[in-house]
Amino acid sequence: MTYLLGLTGGIASGKSTVSRTFKAAGFPVVDADVIARQIVEPGQPVLARIAQAFGPEVLRADGSLDRAKLAEIVFSQPGRMAALNQINRPYLREAISQALAQAKAGGAAIVVGDIPLLYEADYADDFDGVAVVSVDPNIQLSRLMARDGLSQADAEARIQSQMPLAQKAALADFVIDNNGTQEATIAQANALIHRLQRLS
Numbered sequence: 582m583t584y585l586l587g588l589t590g591g592i593a594s595g596k597s598t599v600s601r602t603f604k605a606a607g608f609p610v611v612d613a614d615v616i617a618r619q620i621v622e623p624g625q626p627v628l629a630r631i632a633q634a635f636g637p638e639v640l641r642a643d644g645s646l647d648r649a650k651l652a653e654i655v656f657s658q659p660g661r662m663a664a665l666n667q668i669n670r671p672y673l674r675e676a677i678s679q680a681l682a683q684a685k686a687g688g689a690a691i692v693v694g695d696i697p698l699l700y701e702a703d704y705a706d707d708f709d710g711v712a713v714v715s716v717d718p719n720i721q722l723s724r725l726m727a728r729d730g731l732s733q734a735d736a737e738a739r740i741q742s743q744m745p746l747a748q749k750a751a752l753a754d755f756v757i758d759n760n761g762t763q764e765a766t767i768a769q770a771n772a773l774i775h776r777l778q779r780l781s
């Protein structure tokens with residue numbers, strides 16, 4: 582039996598370290614951010630609907646999505662974010678559930694769905710259990726600013742567009758604390774793998 586694990590957290594909370602650890606141990610990981618990029622490639626219906634709703638200024642000269650421009654709009658205006666979510670979510674859900682089913686058919690003991698908005702978009706019931714990567718707010722803010730070169734105000738707006746991380750941790754079946762070193766986080770992820778292997 583495959584154990585289907587949902588992996589989530591906040592923006593820049595450290596999900597990548599955990600998903601890399603599962604991949605390194607040989608388990609398939611379905612990455613919602615990658616799928617979210619695929620569904621807005623030129624020629625895809627979602628891109629046309631985004632252009633219709635947000636105007637041609639969110640497209641580059643070559644017709645591809647100007648992600649920085651769209652991010653600037655949606656992370657500063659919750660109403661516009663809600664409009665983007667309304668367009669994207671049905672397509673994302675379909676593509677994510679197809680990718681998870683395909684990964685599960687491979688027969689691995691654990692399959693991971695790395696979904697940043699797992700709780701916000703109501704995916705928890707699709708999984709056998711959910712792991713949240715947690716980090717203190719001040720560390721999350723400084724890592725996000727450093728990684729994406731954002732001002733404090735822009736980084737705070739992105740964090741605030743999501744469910745508070747403490748609330749996600751309270752809902753989770755497993756919590757991985759990423760306040761320490763990456764090595765400490767990898768050790769927690771490996772301990773979780775051993776625990777799930779006993780359950781699967």
Ligand SMILES: CC(C)(COP(=O)(O)OP(=O)(O)OC[C@H]1O[C@@H](n2cnc3c(N)ncnc32)[C@H](O)[C@@H]1O)[C@@H](O)C(=O)NCCC(=O)NCCS
Nearest residue numbers: 591592613614617648651652655666669696697698742743
């Ligand atoms: C707004 C966009 C253009 C910004 O693109 P950008 O390249 O700067 O960021 P990227 O896609 O790598 O996402 C980075 C992080 O932002 C956060 N984030 C992305 N979308 C959202 C959203 N709709 N609401 C809250 N947080 C979000 C997530 O934590 C994600 O890991 C892009 O994130 C997007 O199209 N989002 C809508 C699709 C979506 O819901 N993706 C999340 C999959 S669960």
Ligand SMILES: Nc1ncnc2c1ncn2[C@@H]1O[C@H](COP(=O)(O)OP(=O)(O)OP(=O)(O)O)[C@@H](O)[C@H]1O
Nearest residue numbers: 592593594595596597598697724728759761762763
């Ligand atoms: N334990 C750690 N110590 C120091 N830096 C870290 C640690 N964990 C992550 N980072 C750094 O913090 C940033 C955010 O981490 P990461 O990209 O893994 O988060 P994420 O949850 O996958 O983000 P997103 O959902 O936004 O894609 C990265 O630049 C990463 O190198």
